[in-house]
Amino acid sequence: MWGGDTPMVQQISALKGENVDELLETVMLVAELLELKANPHRNAKGTVIEACLDKAKGPLATLVVQNGTLNKGDILVCGEAFGKIRAMYDDRGSLVDQAAPSNAVQIIGLNNVPLAGDEFESVDDLDVARERANARADAMRIERINAKAGEGKVTLSSIAASISSGNQVGIDTHGLNIILKVDFQGSIEAIRQAIQALPQENVSLRFLLQAPGDVSLSDVDLAVASEGIVFGFNVKAPGSVKKYAKQKSVEIRLYKVIYDLIDDLRNAMEGLLDLAEEEVPLGSAKVRAVFSSGSGKAAGCMVTTGKVVEGCNVRVLRKGKEVYVGTLDSLRRVKETVKEVGAGLECGIGVDDFDDWEEGDVLEAFNTVKKARTLEEASATVTAALKGAGVQV
Structure with missing residues (x-):
């Protein structure tokens, strides 16, 4: 009925004793036909x-x-x-x-x-x-390293060849090598399932070793060769192993709670991400006059909101369209150089590489700060860039 080479015995119940004899007879028959024999008088x-x-x-x-x-x-x-x-x-x-x-x-x-x-x-x-x-x-350690050495850092054609080699801001890709030691074999699957919830578009996790047992010297050697981190769950690291790891600059992280492990793993992944640039608005000004200043031109402005600060970034808008982005080089008030000018005050503004000022231009002042990104933010950036490049995700 089922076909194939594997005999089947249906409706077996060890509790009720149903078809157990038939199962044993089938096992003996298969063993005899396949000549499944063992010699008890030899090393095991x-x-x-x-x-x-x-x-x-x-x-x-x-x-x-x-x-x-x-x-x-x-x-x-x-x-x-x-x-x-x-x-x-x-x-x-x-x-x-x-x-x-x-x-x-x-x-x-x-x-x-x-x-x-x-x-x-x-x-x-x-x-x-x-x-x-x-x-x-030793052979397994070399095999694990070689098996991972040729892997790219992130798949999906390595994020569409970093968005067609454009190397866009925020499209950074990294890999984190992990040696995982646990108390029970079943703990490995539980930890791997919990880790799947972490976005891995920018940082891919490579498990070079997943095994039960305390952290050993060979685990540290593997971490040295792969530049990895040793994570231990409900296991120990003997003092000699900790001392050796310290000498080799290998980090060993031990945990009793799986969520602490996941949180630290998230922090390690986010620590690999490039910082994101974020604009912090300072204020805005409107150009009321254009006058000569040395070999170039400067803009006579009225600060309308916030403030304008010497050395800040500026964006020049003309009829709502951006015509220039750069750094404010000169800020004067009543012919005196000042550090900042607040709303409601007039000032003279100049930049070295732009003098195409026109009356009515709007100048936006801002600073750029570096900000750490979460895995979710990095993943959203990748997804948006891929869609923009026409890559199916």
Whole structure:
């Protein structure tokens, strides 16, 4: 009915015992047809199906034995972790001394938390296990760096090639490299989902490592090589690791509350954004006369609102249209140079690169200040620029 190569047994209930015998018979049949066999008289091999960092017991790993027999006291290489099994628990939490092929057990004794999906193997010597685990860790670190090295900072054709190479103000793109260490594998997904709410059009997040376990020296080395930040959630950083990180100028941020982590991550992302320029209006003036001043011309004005300040920015409007934007170079009142002139007073205004004054021109005085942007503001700027360039978003 279903077709394909995978047999199916429907309407199974372990609680009621429905079709359980049929399921077991099907499993045995498939195992026989595919010749799924294991040798129990060899060193154990298998796969990590879950791992976490227990505050009382340390690194815990749940393994499924696929070949050989796993014994209490065996020395394991498990991904980037290694160690000697101090205790094994079955699926009911009872202590056991052995695990045959196809059995799943939880073990204690590894030096670090492996990743779900890592393969493990029993070896005869602890030094051999340490050497293999370290070699694996070095290889994975290089692989993570190389995997991220070729990535562009932001997608959508890198913000439409920075809006057709116009390099518009506010269209800045950045990347933030992150090493994330957590207590449980499941915490990674929870944190990633919370992070998805942060706009990432201008600042893209690159997770070079997401793994359970305390912050280690290798995590710091990865941060050094990638210029990244180490974030830890419900984990610790030993004193030796903190000292090493300080020597390497690597920042380690540890959290107990996920929202504190997200807030600090937002601040880090916003800290990468270019500052936005914002105009602060000062006042306005109207040109009443034009007269010669040295080799150029100056405008005799009446300040109508606010004030005009020496060295401020000015915009000249003629019949509502902008004809000049620049900096006020000369401000005089009754032939005396002054710092500012307020509303209701007359003054002479001059700029070095503009003398095409006309009576009736309106002069707007303003200052430009630098202002930090939020991720939402930066995202809105990108979206508007893309639409203006005709790019579908």
